[in-house]
Every structure is written in structure tokens, then in C-alpha cells.
Amino acid sequence: MTDVAKNGPWGTDRPIGVAVLGMGNVGTEVVRILRDHADELRSRVGAPVLLRGIAVRDSSIDRGVPAELLTTDAHALVARDDVDLVVEVIGGIDPARSLILAALNAGKSVVTANKALLADYTGELAAAAEHHRADLYFEAAVAGAIPVVRPLIQSLSGDRVDRVVGIVNGTTNFILSAMDETGADYSATLAEATSLGYAEADPTADVEGYDAAAKAAILASLAFHTRVTAADVYREGISKITAEDLETASALDCTVKLLAICERVGAGPGEPAREHGGKERVSVRVYPALVPRRHPLAAVSGAFNAVVVEAENAGRLMFYGQGAGGAPTASAVLGDLVMAARNKFFGGRAPGESVYAELPIAPIGDTPTRYHVNLQVEDVPGVLAKVAGEFANHGVSISTVRQEGHGEGARLVVVTHCAMESALADTVAALAEMTSVTSVTSVLRLEGTEE
Amino acid sequence: MTDVAKNGPWGTDRPIGVAVLGMGNVGTEVVRILRDHADELRSRVGAPVLLRGIAVRDSSIDRGVPAELLTTDAHALVARDDVDLVVEVIGGIDPARSLILAALNAGKSVVTANKALLADYTGELAAAAEHHRADLYFEAAVAGAIPVVRPLIQSLSGDRVDRVVGIVNGTTNFILSAMDETGADYSATLAEATSLGYAEADPTADVEGYDAAAKAAILASLAFHTRVTAADVYREGISKITAEDLETASALDCTVKLLAICERVGAGPGEPAREHGGKERVSVRVYPALVPRRHPLAAVSGAFNAVVVEAENAGRLMFYGQGAGGAPTASAVLGDLVMAARNKFFGGRAPGESVYAELPIAPIGDTPTRYHVNLQVEDVPGVLAKVAGEFANHGVSISTVRQEGHGEGARLVVVTHCAMESALADTVAALAEMTSVTSVTSVLRLEGTEE
Structure with a gap:
């Protein structure tokens, strides 16, 4: 057994109660690991980690877990006195948002994999966590099992x-x-x-x-x-x-x-x-x-x-x-769960939100990028020069330009140097208007190169 | 400025005092970042992070930092009342070990990049950290800047x-x-x-x-x-x-x-x-x-x-x-430093040592691996069969065997299936004794393959 000293208000026999909200791919794996690896999780946390209940939409389906664990009343499950930690794997904004807020407002730790919710409501959730000294973890929300x-x-x-x-x-x-x-x-x-x-x-x-x-x-x-x-x-x-x-x-x-x-x-x-x-x-x-x-x-x-x-x-x-899948995503959820449970046991805290820099968002037009442009052109002398001139008019520097084919199949393939997205978009719009350009067949950005 | 709430015993104006032990490649970069990015570090921690002093072997060398920051008395620096956090980048066992223990025993947080020390004394250091509710972080000890x-x-x-x-x-x-x-x-x-x-x-x-x-x-x-x-x-x-x-x-x-x-x-x-x-x-x-x-x-x-x-x-x-170098290693050190400083400010704790499993160590002989063996052999009929027989005698299954060259240059190249290291080593020793084997020219293990 563990030789770590007991430090928090938690006793080694006082279990940490967990509610799992949602039993899709990820929820099913989270529940499996909680049940199959209970001994190992207890050793890692310092106290038993007990699954108190699972909120599902339909509790009549056989999900291979004892029926008494299932409930359709997620809010009641979150509110239970013996639930210390809530795992939210329902996804979407509602009811996930109100359930997470209810948990945090009650000082309970929350582990979520909900990227859509976090992308829009992290500020609100983090403020609730901060105010009630509760943990909010979300490793599983980005790139599944990959710690990022x-x-x-x-x-x-x-x-x-x-x-x-x-x-x-x-x-x-x-x-x-x-x-x-x-x-x-x-x-x-x-x-x-x-x-x-x-x-x-x-x-x-x-x-x-x-x-x-x-x-x-x-x-x-x-x-x-x-x-x-x-x-x-x-x-x-x-x-x-x-x-x-x-x-x-x-x-x-x-x-x-x-x-x-x-x-x-x-x-x-x-x-x-x-x-x-x-x-x-x-x-x-x-x-x-x-x-x-x-x-x-x-x-x-x-x-x-x-x-x-x-x-x-x-x-x-x-x-x-x-980056996805039930078991890999559950691995990330369980890592957060063990850390949140250890915080309960040892009296630690998850790092809070850090948004002090408040940098403004640049519009896409101001973003530097490179374009690769495919043009179908008239097979007449000077078309390359005309096209190149249009790039120059917009201040876009060309890296390479290649002329391919003849007659109706004549094409120009242009790769630019790095330029502002707006200048590149304007260039492409202007090219489409040129009489010697039959059509702009493809425009792709180029990443992972220098200059 | 930060909008995070102040939660710990720390006030937003009470600085977190840092001592840096050692000013080699890593120490120099740590000091540079602490001084150049003081504002950003303050915002991330919630309180000012102040460099109190740097312990060096020779304080007479100009290191581009104010002379009053340098001291040759590392123990006195660690003991200073205004030092809350100690960064150890001296390396080696002594005096790093006694300095880290002194810091932990005084309840101060420690960030170290010292793999040699941790490889042998983590138990002692972790016990001191646990006993005094102090943080011990060591991300920089393995693979430099890579979070592992x-x-x-x-x-x-x-x-x-x-x-x-x-x-x-x-x-x-x-x-x-x-x-x-x-x-x-x-x-x-x-x-x-x-x-x-x-x-x-x-x-x-x-x-x-x-x-x-x-x-x-x-x-x-x-x-x-x-x-x-x-x-x-x-x-x-x-x-x-x-x-x-x-x-x-x-x-x-x-x-x-x-x-x-x-x-x-x-x-x-x-x-x-x-x-x-x-x-x-x-x-x-x-x-x-x-x-x-x-x-x-x-x-x-x-x-x-x-x-x-x-x-x-x-x-x-x-x-x-x-995995190495001053700035990358300093990045890992500073990440630990910010977390340890935030723990001071918010009242958090670093995760302690987890050694509950106490698995025994397997001797190298019991390790499954694959061998690639190059043999110089006599160019006589049946040599391949004899060599193959020696592998079979030791219960080692052959994946491929290839005969190359003629006369004095005759060679056998053998790749085994996965087998116990001891059986493979015994096989190679027996091959070296065979009269038809002139010499065992190379033995390499093979990793990253199946079976």
C-alpha cells in the first residue's frame, strides 16, 4: 500500500465519490476503468474512489453496470452529498453547462472532455471554480489521450x-x-x-x-x-x-x-x-x-x-x-480524475485560468500566409507576365511560377512568398477577373515552410 | 493585469523569493528569464517573483548580473528568510543533495534538473518534501524541454x-x-x-x-x-x-x-x-x-x-x-518554478511520490529481446545447419538466417525471434566456441519490431 503521508482533511478510509454524466463511448470506458481498476486508483489517490452513479438519458437500457448506478436525473446526482467529483462526458452546451456550474458552485471538482462548451464558456466555468475553490480539469477536451x-x-x-x-x-x-x-x-x-x-x-x-x-x-x-x-x-x-x-x-x-x-x-x-x-x-x-x-x-x-x-x-x-476514441479519451479523463481526487485528499488545487495578457484577435486578413494558386489561362504570349503583374499590384511576392500545358489546357501554377491573407485574397479575386485567366482552379494555403 | 482571485496566505504584493544554485548553461538561462520576463512571470503567478541570489563557485567572475546577487555560500542563501523557492542546477550528488534537503526541511519549494541525484535519492527527497509539505519538481531532469x-x-x-x-x-x-x-x-x-x-x-x-x-x-x-x-x-x-x-x-x-x-x-x-x-x-x-x-x-x-x-x-x-541545452532546459525549470510559485500563492501542492506498486526489478537475463548476430564462418557444407542447431539448443527461435560470401569471407547473418536475453547471450557464447565459427563479428539487439 501507499507510503505517502495523509495530509488533507480526508482520511484514508473516506472515499471520494464520483458521478459520471453521460455513458457514450467515453463514459462507458471511464466507468469500466473506475470499476476494474478501483484498487490501483485507490493506491494512486490515497483514498478509495467510488462510483456513486451514472447519469444517462434512458436508464432502461442494459449497459452492463448495476441498474442502481443509473439515473436519468443528472442534477440530483450532481447534488448528492456523497458526490465529490463530477465527470462530464455528455458533450454539447446544455445541460452540460448547468450541470458543471452546479457542481463547481457546490465546491465539487469537475473533469470534462467538452470542447464545445469550453471554447465558449471557459470564463464562466473558471470563475465559478475560482470562487468556490473547486478544480476544473479538461485534458480530454483537446487531442484525446495526448497530454497537451x-x-x-x-x-x-x-x-x-x-x-x-x-x-x-x-x-x-x-x-x-x-x-x-x-x-x-x-x-x-x-x-x-x-x-x-x-x-x-x-x-x-x-x-x-x-x-x-x-x-x-x-x-x-x-x-x-x-x-x-x-x-x-x-x-x-x-x-x-x-x-x-x-x-x-x-x-x-x-x-x-x-x-x-x-x-x-x-x-x-x-x-x-x-x-x-x-x-x-x-x-x-x-x-x-x-x-x-x-x-x-x-x-x-x-x-x-x-x-x-x-x-x-x-x-x-x-x-x-x-486524438479520439473511448479508451484514449478515458485515459485523459482518468488522469484528471486522479489529480482532482489527490487534490481533495492532499489539499491541493488545479491551476486556475490565466488570461492576464488579453491580446487582441487579429482578423484573418492580417494573418501572414503563403498561397499556392492554380490558374487555367489563355495560351497567348505575355499571360505569365500579366498574371505576375497582378500579384505585384497587390504587393505579393512570387516564390515560383510554372507554365504547364498548351492551348485550352494551358495552366499557371504560382506559389507566393509569405504575405498578408487579405492581399492574397484580393490578388486571387483580381486574377479571376482577368480576361486572359479562364478560371482559378484551386487556391491552397501552404504551411510548414520558411518565409 | 491578472483577474484571478487571491486565495492563499500570499498577498499580491508579497514577492516569492527565488534562489538559483549554480550558474552554468542552465542556470545562466534561468537567471536571464527571471530577470527579462519578470513582468510576465508576475502575471502568471499572481505575485512578483524576485531573484534573491545566485550561488556560484567563484563570485569574482563577471557573469553579467549585479555582483550583489552572487554568493559562494549556497547554504546561507538557501536559509535566507526571503527565499521561498530554490532552483538547483548545480548537478551531481554533493552539495546538491544537502542543499535540496535543507530547503525542503525548511518548507521551501525546490525545482531541480539533477537526474543523477534523483535517480538515487528521490525517496529521501520526496519524504522530506512530504513531511514538510514542500514542493519538489523535476521536469527538467529528463529530456530537457520535453514535458514527459x-x-x-x-x-x-x-x-x-x-x-x-x-x-x-x-x-x-x-x-x-x-x-x-x-x-x-x-x-x-x-x-x-x-x-x-x-x-x-x-x-x-x-x-x-x-x-x-x-x-x-x-x-x-x-x-x-x-x-x-x-x-x-x-x-x-x-x-x-x-x-x-x-x-x-x-x-x-x-x-x-x-x-x-x-x-x-x-x-x-x-x-x-x-x-x-x-x-x-x-x-x-x-x-x-x-x-x-x-x-x-x-x-x-x-x-x-x-x-x-x-x-x-x-x-x-x-x-x-x-532534450538538452541551456534555454530548453531552463524552459522546463521555469515551468516548474511558475507552478511552485503559484502553489505558494494559491495554496496548492505538487503531486508527491507514488511508489505503492513496489514491483520487483527483473534481471537483464529475464528480459525478452531480439538479437541480430553476424558470424564469420568456415565455408563448409552444413555450417548453417550447425549454427541453427545451436540456437535451437538454447530454445531460441530464428526469424531469418542469410549466408553471404565465400571462402574466408563466408558469413552468416542471423536475426532471432523474441527470446530471453539470457538464452540469447548463452547462444552467442556457445557460437563463439564452435569450430566452424571463425568469429562472432557483431551482436546487436533489435527493438521496435513485433514478436
């Missing part, structure tokens, strides 16, 4: 994070990886992902980037000590990515990934980011982008997740693992 | 870690990467590493695996809730690795890495590891091994570090980044 929330809050708390770039949605990464491997188009690949269980019946939240945007808001809040909500995140999904885009990517020795990017940018367009003294802004965005195959994120395939963090002193760090 | 200590202690505290495999020494990884790229031999590459500052004048601690063994002891202790010391770690260095070994590796589409491996093994040789109820043992070892190029650790080159953690529910996680 705790490293950002704790390990990097003495460093200055410049940039966080991640693949944080397994569904879209599965689809893009499959399109890259098979050459199939988006809708066929989505159908396959749905049949394999990698995409939900209504895939909107995943494929349109809402899930990734919620996670980006959480990551940016932690990285930059600034409250960022989902509405602050510029968002494009993957539903317009074509088989031709993947082909284009391959030709450039790249692949296409849906990236969540959080970074410090300058106080104004073109100004440097490394301005101390509150002059900086924060850019948070989610979109599909070309990533060079030699970049570590390009190798993250299937339903895996990875997050790259760049900090002033730590340099570049990468965290990789399973 | 905190994820193991906290994030994975509700999971069951089966295996930790890491490249945790930058010097040896630099040398092995360079040998792999250039084909140069060990001594020439070591000389180059020394001239570039990647190896110390006396490289023994790095190249003979002592540094990696200390880190392996720390990782195994955390992963398996069992106190593991450096003496428990089986250790082989890289000084006997030859250019031919790297050639052999390349021919197998492998490279050679110095690995720190911590894993659960069965209660007896050949027994399965997944026996709950205290029957398992722990194997901790450091040695150079063949790693397939497609394995994520094979891509970790130069002075970088990476740690792969395999857990029952989380699955496989990987952490990657800069």
Missing part, C-alpha cells in the same frame, strides 16, 4: 509560446489521409469514413472544422494567456477539397492537412510578432493547407492527432498520439 | 503504462546520427562531437550510458509507481559501436539508437507481462539497438530527444523536442 492541455498550462508556464499548430480532428485527418493514399474524391472517402465509424451520420462538426475550431480556441487561450472563443477562430472545412488538390499537393511533394493554427502576429499587418509590451495580436484559424511531406505533421495519418508547439526557450516540441 | 515527467505523473495517472522507450541522451544521439550519415567510425565522430560542443571533455557519463540510465530510473519510477534507482538499470554504452554496425543496420533498413527502455515483464522468464495483482516485474535497461527506419524513434536525429509511452488505454504517445 497540461503541458501548455503547466510545463510551458515559464516560457513564451509563439505558435501552436495541430492536427486535432481525427475524422478529417482520416479522410484527407485516405484521399492522399487512394486518389479517391471527397464524397466517396467521406462515405467510407462513415461506414467505418470514423465519421458521424451528420459529419458537419468535423468536416466543416467546427470541432477543430473549438479545440483551437482552447489551445490559443492556454498558449497566449488570453480568452479566445470559437467565434474568434477563422474556419474553413475540408468539404471543398478535391482529388485534384491532393494531386497538386503530391506534385509539390506535399500533402493536405486540416490544421489548427494559433500564433502571435504583429500589432498591424506586416509588423513583426515579437513585440513585447502588449502590442501583439493573436491569430487563430482552422483550414486545410499544403504541408511538405518532410514536415513532422505530414506523417500523422489516419485518425491520429499531433500538436506542434513552438516556444521561445523550449524550441519546437511535438506531441503525438490517439 | 509531468505527463507521466499527472496525465497518465489514471492509466496503466506498459512501456516507455526513449532517446534521452543528446550526445550519443548526435554521435550515432552522424555515424549513420557519414559512415565515419566511433572515435572520429566522438572527436567531432567534442569539438562542436555536443560532447564533454570527459564524455564517459554520456557515451557509456550513465546519463541515460539515470533518466531511465526516473522514468521507470514514475511509470510503474515503483522506486527504481540507477543501480537497477542494466546499462551498455555506445563506445563499442563500429562503422560496420551502422552498415549492417543500413542493410537491414535500420539505424542504431541508444535506447532507454522501461517495461513491465512477467513474474518469471517467458511469463506474460499482463498479470495483475503484483505478479509482474519491471525491466529497465539502456543499450544501443537496431531500430527500423520506419519506427518514429529512427527519425529522431542529432541532439534531439524523444520518448514513446505505451499505455493500456492511451495507446502509443510520443513526445519530441530538444
Whole structure:
């Protein structure tokens, strides 16, 4: 048995009562681990960890747990005197929000995996936790089993994070990886992902980037000590990515990934980011982008997740693992649960919210990026010069331009240097108006390259 | 400014006094960050963080800091009433051990990067911390800036870690990467590493695996809730690795890495590891091994570090980044410092030592591994059968055997299936005695493959 001294108000025999709200994929695994590993959890916490009840929508279904553990009255379960710690794995805003607030207001610890709720309501939840000296943990809300929330809050708390770039949605990464491997188009690949269980019946939240945007808001809040909500995140999904885009990517020795990017940018367009003294802004965005195959994120395939963090002193760090699924997400929930239970036992506290920096959010137009533009053009002399001139008119510097094909198949492939998103978007709009440009066939951003 | 509520006994104006012990690479960076980022640290902690003094061996050297901060009396600095938190970056056992104990015994928080000390004295230090309700943090002791200590202690505290495999020494990884790229031999590459500052004048601690063994002891202790010391770690260095070994590796589409491996093994040789109820043992070892190029650790080159953690529910996680150097290590130290300072301010506590499992250490002979053996043999009929028979005699199953060359250059290249280390070692010893075997030219373990 444990040889740690008992320090808190808790006795070694006084159990820590746990309520689990929701019994989907994650809830089922959390309940399994709580029941199967009760002895190990007791040793790690210092006191028994007892499952008091599970809130479900329909308590008549046989879920392989004693029926007396199930209840449809989640609020009554949270309010029970013998519940010290609440695990919220229902998801969505309501009733998760009111249940978590009820728990925190009663001084109970909360562990949640609810990214949508946290992306918009962390301020309210953190204030309740602070006021009632309660713990709020949410490692499982971003990138499943991969420890990334705790490293950002704790390990990097003495460093200055410049940039966080991640693949944080397994569904879209599965689809893009499959399109890259098979050459199939988006809708066929989505159908396959749905049949394999990698995409939900209504895939909107995943494929349109809402899930990734919620996670980006959480990551940016932690990285930059600034409250960022989902509405602050510029968002494009993957539903317009074509088989031709993947082909284009391959030709450039790249692949296409849906990236969540959080970074410090300058106080104004073109100004440097490394301005101390509150002059900086924060850019948070989610979109599909070309990533060079030699970049570590390009190798993250299937339903895996990875997050790259760049900090002033730590340099570049990468965290990789399973970003979703019942057991991996439950691992993160249980880690938080053990820490929250140990805090009860030893009298510790979870770190609170840190939003002192209050950096403004930069609009997408002020974000520096690179474009890869595919144009169908008239096969006449001077078209390259005209197109190049349009880039110059908007102050966008070209890295490479390549002319391909002849006659009706004549194409220009342009890769720009880094420029402001607004200038790039304006350039593309102007190109579409040019008489010598038949059509703008694809526009993809390029990430993971220098300049 | 911060909007967090003040909760602890600390007022927002009462500073947290810091003593830094040692001003080498890491200490210099810690001092720089403490001084340059004082405002940001204050916002993150909730109270000012003030550098009270720096203990150095020679206070007459100009170190770019005000002379009044420097002292040669480390014990007096630690004992100062206005010192609340001690950063130990001297390294080695003494006087680091007595200084840390003095700080903890006075209820002061300690942040240390001292792997050699922790590998042997964590029990003593953790007991002092526990007794005096003081914090002991040591993220920087393993893998520099890469958060791996905190994820193991906290994030994975509700999971069951089966295996930790890491490249945790930058010097040896630099040398092995360079040998792999250039084909140069060990001594020439070591000389180059020394001239570039990647190896110390006396490289023994790095190249003979002592540094990696200390880190392996720390990782195994955390992963398996069992106190593991450096003496428990089986250790082989890289000084006997030859250019031919790297050639052999390349021919197998492998490279050679110095690995720190911590894993659960069965209660007896050949027994399965997944026996709950205290029957398992722990194997901790450091040695150079063949790693397939497609394995994520094979891509970790130069002075970088990476740690792969395999857990029952989380699955496989990987952490990657800069494992050494002043600024990256200082990043980890400062993260711990901010957490320890926040604990002072908010009344929190660092998680204490968890060694309840007390798993026995398995001797190296009982460890399952695979061998790759190169033999120079007589070019006579039946030699392959004889050699294969010797493996069978020791109960070792062969995966592949290949005969190469003729006459005096005749060679056999044998790759085994997974077997007990003792059986493999006995097989190699018996092969060396065979008359038809001219010499055993190389024996390398093979990691990162199935079976």
C-alpha cells in the first residue's frame, strides 16, 4: 500500500465519490476503468474512489453496470452529498453547462472532455471554480489521450509560446489521409469514413472544422494567456477539397492537412510578432493547407492527432498520439480524475485560468500566409507576365511560377512568398477577373515552410 | 493585469523569493528569464517573483548580473528568510543533495534538473518534501524541454503504462546520427562531437550510458509507481559501436539508437507481462539497438530527444523536442518554478511520490529481446545447419538466417525471434566456441519490431 503521508482533511478510509454524466463511448470506458481498476486508483489517490452513479438519458437500457448506478436525473446526482467529483462526458452546451456550474458552485471538482462548451464558456466555468475553490480539469477536451492541455498550462508556464499548430480532428485527418493514399474524391472517402465509424451520420462538426475550431480556441487561450472563443477562430472545412488538390499537393511533394493554427502576429499587418509590451495580436484559424511531406505533421495519418508547439526557450516540441476514441479519451479523463481526487485528499488545487495578457484577435486578413494558386489561362504570349503583374499590384511576392500545358489546357501554377491573407485574397479575386485567366482552379494555403 | 482571485496566505504584493544554485548553461538561462520576463512571470503567478541570489563557485567572475546577487555560500542563501523557492542546477550528488534537503526541511519549494541525484535519492527527497509539505519538481531532469515527467505523473495517472522507450541522451544521439550519415567510425565522430560542443571533455557519463540510465530510473519510477534507482538499470554504452554496425543496420533498413527502455515483464522468464495483482516485474535497461527506419524513434536525429509511452488505454504517445541545452532546459525549470510559485500563492501542492506498486526489478537475463548476430564462418557444407542447431539448443527461435560470401569471407547473418536475453547471450557464447565459427563479428539487439 501507499507510503505517502495523509495530509488533507480526508482520511484514508473516506472515499471520494464520483458521478459520471453521460455513458457514450467515453463514459462507458471511464466507468469500466473506475470499476476494474478501483484498487490501483485507490493506491494512486490515497483514498478509495467510488462510483456513486451514472447519469444517462434512458436508464432502461442494459449497459452492463448495476441498474442502481443509473439515473436519468443528472442534477440530483450532481447534488448528492456523497458526490465529490463530477465527470462530464455528455458533450454539447446544455445541460452540460448547468450541470458543471452546479457542481463547481457546490465546491465539487469537475473533469470534462467538452470542447464545445469550453471554447465558449471557459470564463464562466473558471470563475465559478475560482470562487468556490473547486478544480476544473479538461485534458480530454483537446487531442484525446495526448497530454497537451497540461503541458501548455503547466510545463510551458515559464516560457513564451509563439505558435501552436495541430492536427486535432481525427475524422478529417482520416479522410484527407485516405484521399492522399487512394486518389479517391471527397464524397466517396467521406462515405467510407462513415461506414467505418470514423465519421458521424451528420459529419458537419468535423468536416466543416467546427470541432477543430473549438479545440483551437482552447489551445490559443492556454498558449497566449488570453480568452479566445470559437467565434474568434477563422474556419474553413475540408468539404471543398478535391482529388485534384491532393494531386497538386503530391506534385509539390506535399500533402493536405486540416490544421489548427494559433500564433502571435504583429500589432498591424506586416509588423513583426515579437513585440513585447502588449502590442501583439493573436491569430487563430482552422483550414486545410499544403504541408511538405518532410514536415513532422505530414506523417500523422489516419485518425491520429499531433500538436506542434513552438516556444521561445523550449524550441519546437511535438506531441503525438490517439486524438479520439473511448479508451484514449478515458485515459485523459482518468488522469484528471486522479489529480482532482489527490487534490481533495492532499489539499491541493488545479491551476486556475490565466488570461492576464488579453491580446487582441487579429482578423484573418492580417494573418501572414503563403498561397499556392492554380490558374487555367489563355495560351497567348505575355499571360505569365500579366498574371505576375497582378500579384505585384497587390504587393505579393512570387516564390515560383510554372507554365504547364498548351492551348485550352494551358495552366499557371504560382506559389507566393509569405504575405498578408487579405492581399492574397484580393490578388486571387483580381486574377479571376482577368480576361486572359479562364478560371482559378484551386487556391491552397501552404504551411510548414520558411518565409 | 491578472483577474484571478487571491486565495492563499500570499498577498499580491508579497514577492516569492527565488534562489538559483549554480550558474552554468542552465542556470545562466534561468537567471536571464527571471530577470527579462519578470513582468510576465508576475502575471502568471499572481505575485512578483524576485531573484534573491545566485550561488556560484567563484563570485569574482563577471557573469553579467549585479555582483550583489552572487554568493559562494549556497547554504546561507538557501536559509535566507526571503527565499521561498530554490532552483538547483548545480548537478551531481554533493552539495546538491544537502542543499535540496535543507530547503525542503525548511518548507521551501525546490525545482531541480539533477537526474543523477534523483535517480538515487528521490525517496529521501520526496519524504522530506512530504513531511514538510514542500514542493519538489523535476521536469527538467529528463529530456530537457520535453514535458514527459509531468505527463507521466499527472496525465497518465489514471492509466496503466506498459512501456516507455526513449532517446534521452543528446550526445550519443548526435554521435550515432552522424555515424549513420557519414559512415565515419566511433572515435572520429566522438572527436567531432567534442569539438562542436555536443560532447564533454570527459564524455564517459554520456557515451557509456550513465546519463541515460539515470533518466531511465526516473522514468521507470514514475511509470510503474515503483522506486527504481540507477543501480537497477542494466546499462551498455555506445563506445563499442563500429562503422560496420551502422552498415549492417543500413542493410537491414535500420539505424542504431541508444535506447532507454522501461517495461513491465512477467513474474518469471517467458511469463506474460499482463498479470495483475503484483505478479509482474519491471525491466529497465539502456543499450544501443537496431531500430527500423520506419519506427518514429529512427527519425529522431542529432541532439534531439524523444520518448514513446505505451499505455493500456492511451495507446502509443510520443513526445519530441530538444532534450538538452541551456534555454530548453531552463524552459522546463521555469515551468516548474511558475507552478511552485503559484502553489505558494494559491495554496496548492505538487503531486508527491507514488511508489505503492513496489514491483520487483527483473534481471537483464529475464528480459525478452531480439538479437541480430553476424558470424564469420568456415565455408563448409552444413555450417548453417550447425549454427541453427545451436540456437535451437538454447530454445531460441530464428526469424531469418542469410549466408553471404565465400571462402574466408563466408558469413552468416542471423536475426532471432523474441527470446530471453539470457538464452540469447548463452547462444552467442556457445557460437563463439564452435569450430566452424571463425568469429562472432557483431551482436546487436533489435527493438521496435513485433514478436
